[in-house]
Amino acid sequence: MLLADWRVDCFRRAFLRHAPERFAVMLAPAEAQRLGQKYIGRHGTITDTMIACHLGGAIALAAPAAVNGRAHMLPLDIDAGGIDAIQALIAEAARRKLWAFGQYCRRDGLAEADQRGYVWLPFDTLADAQRLQVLGAQLIAAASQPEWKIETRAFHAATRLPLARHTHTRRFGDLMFADRLIAIDQDPAGALTELRDVYHENRSTALPDLPPPSPRSDSCTAGIPWHGAGVTITSYNQAHDIADLLQCYGARPSRWRGLYFCPFHGDEHASLSVYTQRDHQYCHCFSAHSDCPLATHRHNDAFNVYCIGEGLDAKAALRSLNT
Numbered sequence: 001m002l003l004a005d006w007r008v009d010c011f012r013r014a015f016l017r018h019a020p021e022r023f024a025v026m027l028a029p030a031e032a033q034r035l036g037q038k039y040i041g042r043h044g045t046i047t048d049t050m051i052a053c054h055l056g057g058a059i060a061l062a063a064p065a066a067v068n069g070r071a072h073m074l075p076l077d078i079d080a081g082g083i084d085a086i087q088a089l090i091a092e093a094a095r096r097k098l099w100a101f102g103q104y105c106r107r108d109g110l111a112e113a114d115q116r117g118y119v120w121l122p123f124d125t126l127a128d129a130q131r132l133q134v135l136g137a138q139l140i141a142a143a144s145q146p147e148w149k150i151e152t153r154a155f156h157a158a159t160r161l162p163l164a165r166h167t168h169t170r171r172f173g174d175l176m177f178a179d180r181l182i183a184i185d186q187d188p189a190g191a192l193t194e195l196r197d198v199y200h201e202n203r204s205t206a207l208p209d210l211p212p213p214s215p216r217s218d219s220c221t222a223g224i225p226w227h228g229a230g231v232t233i234t235s236y237n238q239a240h241d242i243a244d245l246l247q248c249y250g251a252r253p254s255r256w257r258g259l260y261f262c263p264f265h266g267d268e269h270a271s272l273s274v275y276t277q278r279d280h281q282y283c284h285c286f287s288a289h290s291d292c293p294l295a296t297h298r299h300n301d302a303f304n305v306y307c308i309g310e311g312l313d314a315k316a317a318l319r320s321l322n323t
Contacts, residue, residue: 067311074133076119103172272285282301
């Protein structure tokens, strides 16, 4: 049964105002194990029916926070740190007079230090996604503990949307604010109502400015690729180590040298390969069913990774890099 229209409309206005044209759906455990990935990608827009199913717990949706290099939502993905990390990030945001909320869904069999979750900071307008990335890096640096693993995801990779019911645990978990916690599973519709009542959009004018361009950088700094006048595809590739760049966008190294967990789809088996050919660095994702953009072409250079990560075509990416 579809949810009342106000709930779907509220969710779309709050989290999908940027109208992404690709999304992903979390796979059931058996299918995720078979394919070696947690999500399966899809092209197209998220429909009202899909939103209703997401809010009702029938599916769990993920979508990129940035489209064409602009975003109004800063997602912070906690891979280790659990409820303490969520509370610390929300508190640090509040200290900066920014509103944030989180979602925590405990997974059985994991120690608290290894539990995962999300924090989101909404903003009132679409802004340069790199400014949101800088803010995320600042929040993490101020709040994080050494053993925590947190990444900013205001870029083109699909990230789980709020109020999702985890397909593997079969639970929504808890909705977290600065002053209280709401058990979503007890009343999912009521949780959305409470979120709506306290929902607050931060002003984009509060976002930090981008750091000045440096003449050359061999890696990302706080998640921000090198910018500067006269940047070309060749110079960008020469200035960036592709493994470092991928890790800026959330790739995680595996125990096998040159293999990474791909940041552009829910990767469970480290399907992303980084290699050198004729003195040039490339990467390729070997996932077969994820619709991962790095799986489309065999030889992806650093510039291509930047375009995918920022959701830009080549011309727009060069304009952004030379601004």
